[in-house]
Structures are given as C-alpha cells and as structure tokens.
Amino acid sequence: MGSGRDRDSEGRARNARPRDGLGRPLPYGARGVARQPEGVVRTPEETVGEAQALLAEGKPFHAHEVFEDAWKSGPDSERALWRGLAQLSVGLTHAARGNTTGGARLLRRGAGAVEGWAEGCGERQPYGIDLAGIVGWARELAGAVERGGEPVDAKIRAPRLRVP
Incomplete structure (x- = not known):
C-alpha cells in the first residue's frame, strides 16, 4: 500500500495540489495557477526577465522558484546573489x-x-539588476510591513529589478 503522498515521476515526494498565485495549496480539483517548472537552466538575463514578469503579475512565490533555479545551476560566485533575490x-x-x-x-x-x-x-x-534599488526597496517594504501589520498587495509592491 502507498504512503498516500504525492510523488513525481522519479518517486520523490511532491505536493500535486494546485496552488494560488502566492503559492498557497488549494484543495485538489480546484483551479490554480500554473506552477513554475523546477530545475530549468536559464541565462542570467532570462532569469531576471522571467522573474520580473512574475513579480509584475503578483506572483513572487513563482519568481522565487526562478531565482532558486539560478542559484542551484549558476556559478558558485553568483549563488549568494540569486539566493538573496529568492529570499526577497x-x-x-x-x-x-x-x-x-x-x-x-x-x-x-x-x-x-x-x-x-x-x-x-x-x-x-x-x-542590469539595480542592486542598490532592490536593497532600498526591501528595507523600506520590511518597515512598512511591520508598521502596517496588514497583508501587502504583491503586484502593487513588486520591485523593479532592472535599472530604469
């Protein structure tokens, strides 16, 4: 008898429940948003472009997965950059x-x-990533989140990654 856990094609545990735009699991059978494929190797420019598009759509959870792919597949010298962007x-x-x-x-x-x-x-x-702008955005938003105590609109508060 199986464990009752969702598994991928290689037998690893994977939650197959649909997810909303913020990555929260929905009930089986519910209509969710398309998930980001995992393990995709992109150029840094493709990573930034795809993540920016997802952030602009209010899907920071999905953008995190794009940055995570870059941190796992990119050169060691850039892992801290991509991991930091994933954390943001x-x-x-x-x-x-x-x-x-x-x-x-x-x-x-x-x-x-x-x-x-x-x-x-x-x-x-x-x-083309505006690192100083991203750092300033993150610190300002962290303070606003703590002061406000209410959920923020991910689409409205999404950062602009590239230099304007």
Whole structure:
C-alpha cells in the first residue's frame, strides 16, 4: 500500500495540489495557477526577465522558484546573489500572505545577502539588476510591513529589478 503522498515521476515526494498565485495549496480539483517548472537552466538575463514578469503579475512565490533555479545551476560566485533575490521574493510572498514577521525578516535577510554579494565582488548592476534599488526597496517594504501589520498587495509592491 502507498504512503498516500504525492510523488513525481522519479518517486520523490511532491505536493500535486494546485496552488494560488502566492503559492498557497488549494484543495485538489480546484483551479490554480500554473506552477513554475523546477530545475530549468536559464541565462542570467532570462532569469531576471522571467522573474520580473512574475513579480509584475503578483506572483513572487513563482519568481522565487526562478531565482532558486539560478542559484542551484549558476556559478558558485553568483549563488549568494540569486539566493538573496529568492529570499526577497519569498519575503514579499510572506508579506502578501499576511505573515508580517516572516515577511519583514526575509526581506531584510535577502537585502543583506544582495548587498553583501555586491560589496564582495564589486558589481553594482550585474545583468542590469539595480542592486542598490532592490536593497532600498526591501528595507523600506520590511518597515512598512511591520508598521502596517496588514497583508501587502504583491503586484502593487513588486520591485523593479532592472535599472530604469
């Protein structure tokens, strides 16, 4: 008899329930949004473009998965950058779900990671990413989330990743 857990084609545990735009599981049979495929290798420019489109649609959870693919498949020298951007996306996800403590914490952690990466390698705008602007956005949003205590609109509060 099976374990009752959803499994992927290789037998790994995978939740097959549909998800909403913020990545929350919905009941089986409900209509959810398309999930991001996992393990996709993209160029850095493709990563930034796809993540920006998802953020603009109010889907920071899905953008996090794109950044996670980059951090797992990219060069070691860039892992902290992509991991930091993934943390920022998850922070926005939590803030949009109403988890103010977790949202603010992850926004600050991601901002610190991105800022630390930029200081460590001397790059300020790799792949056109406005690192200083992203760090400022994250810290401002973390403070607003803590002050407001209410869920934020992920679409309205989405960052602009590239230099304007």
